[in-house]
Amino acid sequence: MAGETAVGIHDLSFATTEFVLPHTALADHNGTDIGKYHLGIGQRSMSVPGADEDIVTMGAAAAAPIIARHGFDRIRTVVLATESSIDQAKSAGVYVHSLLGLPSATRVVELKQACYGATAALQFAIGLVHRDPAQQVLVVASDISKYDLESPGEATQGAAAAAMLVGSDPALLRVEEPSGLFTADVMDFWRPNYRDAALVDGQESITAYLQAVECTWKDYTERGGRALDAFSAFCYHQPFTKMAYKAHRGLLNSCGYDTDEAEIARAIGRTTAYNAVLGNSYTASVYLGLASLLDGADDLAGQCVGLLSYGSGSVAEFFAGTVVPGYRDHLRTAGHREAIDRRKPVDYARYRELHEHSFPTDGGDHPTPSETTGPFRLAGLRGHKRVYEER
Numbered sequence: 001m002a003g004e005t006a007v008g009i010h011d012l013s014f015a016t017t018e019f020v021l022p023h024t025a026l027a028d029h030n031g032t033d034i035g036k037y038h039l040g041i042g043q044r045s046m047s048v049p050g051a052d053e054d055i056v057t058m059g060a061a062a063a064a065p066i067i068a069r070h071g072f073d074r075i076r077t078v079v080l081a082t083e084s085s086i087d088q089a090k091s092a093g094v095y096v097h098s099l100l101g102l103p104s105a106t107r108v109v110e111l112k113q114a115c116y117g118a119t120a121a122l123q124f125a126i127g128l129v130h131r132d133p134a135q136q137v138l139v140v141a142s143d144i145s146k147y148d149l150e151s152p153g154e155a156t157q158g159a160a161a162a163a164m165l166v167g168s169d170p171a172l173l174r175v176e177e178p179s180g181l182f183t184a185d186v187m188d189f190w191r192p193n194y195r196d197a198a199l200v201d202g203q204e205s206i207t208a209y210l211q212a213v214e215c216t217w218k219d220y221t222e223r224g225g226r227a228l229d230a231f232s233a234f235c236y237h238q239p240f241t242k243m244a245y246k247a248h249r250g251l252l253n254s255c256g257y258d259t260d261e262a263e264i265a266r267a268i269g270r271t272t273a274y275n276a277v278l279g280n281s282y283t284a285s286v287y288l289g290l291a292s293l294l295d296g297a298d299d300l301a302g303q304c305v306g307l308l309s310y311g312s313g314s315v316a317e318f319f320a321g322t323v324v325p326g327y328r329d330h331l332r333t334a335g336h337r338e339a340i341d342r343r344k345p346v347d348y349a350r351y352r353e354l355h356e357h358s359f360p361t362d363g364g365d366h367p368t369p370s371e372t373t374g375p376f377r378l379a380g381l382r383g384h385k386r387v388y389e390e391r
């Protein structure tokens with residue numbers, strides 16, 4: 001029965017790209033006041049993938065430290081959530097499974113619903129662990145956020161992967177029932193199969209997100225969820241970090257609370273450090289918010305954290321988790337700092353070159369230039385097949 005076994009996030013690790021574009025370079029190029037980026041949307045820099053990086057290389061790099069620490073004996077399922085899929089049929093998770101050397105007696109699948117996919121993956125994983133608490137599930141959320149050059153969305157690009165080991169008696173976060181759920185058929189953001197970059201109605205997407213926050217919270221409370229003041233912090237999906245502030249302000253307003261800015265900063269501030277420098281990582285974003293909170297906050301042992309996952313189109317979920325006493329011994333703060341600091345800054349011209357990179361579609365042999373230094377790389381395309389290699 002759900003509820004008898006504590007189930008949740010046992011380990012959490014993220015990886016990002018080789019390159020980074022500071023927002024100052026983008027502002028210099030397009031003549032935007034840097035205040036709009038640093039203060040208006042709350043972004044400092046964005047991760048930029050090299051030609052030999054993609055959701056598979058990032059996903060495997062995020063998960064490898066988890067496998068190194070825990071082994072794979074209990075992992076029977078890998079769920080990869082993404083909206084930057086590389087194949088219409090084969091799950092990117094199968095490539096990750098292979099790069100990590102996981103056993104063949106594993107089920108692997110890919111999930112999609114814009115930025116919400118990883119939360120669906122987490123909830124599916126929790127269900128599997130309740131069915132057999134001896135099993136663990138590897139959830140990988142990996143995405144590259146890409147908009148057209150010179151479009152309003154350009155400043156909210158980014159890339160990262162978050163990997164989570166989901167199991168019983170978790171070391172980091174016990175995930176609670178109930179969840180508040182919300183789905184609405186809206187065209188706020190989408191990416192047709194023939195497009196590389198997403199299409200978005202920016203202001204509509206903000207309105208749709210805010211409505212989803214209000215509706216998930218309503219469903220959450222109607223199902224007996226905790227009161228607002230029971231939460232120490234709130235991790236929101238962060239397409240840009242100021243969106244988390246807008247969302248929390250909206251939630252407080254809808255609950256009839258004052259929107260005290262100091263109180264909002266206290267509830268949100270520690271969740272934004274990673275997203276502010278990585279940019280939008282779509283499915284991974286809310287879990288980077290959680291990593292940022294756990295890595296950066298004072299002791300949260302026993303405290304309750306709210307998570308709000310939003311995926312355009314749109315599906316949203318609000319749920320709560322309790323931080324497990326002793327969690328600090330299991331964090332990866334130094335590794336996360338290293339993933340951010342190791343990125344090489346690029347200028348606008350180089351960023352543009354990488355943005356415009358695409359593979360020919362003729363099925364020929366197309367090796368990629370070896371320009372990254374991470375543990376895995378996309379070596380090229382051969383006969384329409386993606387070829388990966390481990391360093």
Ligand code: HMG
Pocket residue numbers: 033034035036037039040041083114115116152153154155156188189200201202203205206209237238239240243280282310311312313
């Ligand atoms: P924009 O129209 O270029 O910017 O696009 P703006 O004019 O709205 O300005 C942004 C903010 O900067 C405003 O603050 C300005 O006042 C402020 P606000 O009024 O909103 O609080 N500002 C300044 N502040 C200080 N100094 C200055 C200055 N100038 C302006 N000099 C937009 C912004 C976010 C719409 C655009 O970047 C965009 O389209 N982004 C992509 C869509 C997006 O991120 N939507 C978020 C909600 S949808 C979502 O989260 C799902 C998503 O992740 C996809 C998925 O689910 O898969 C996107």
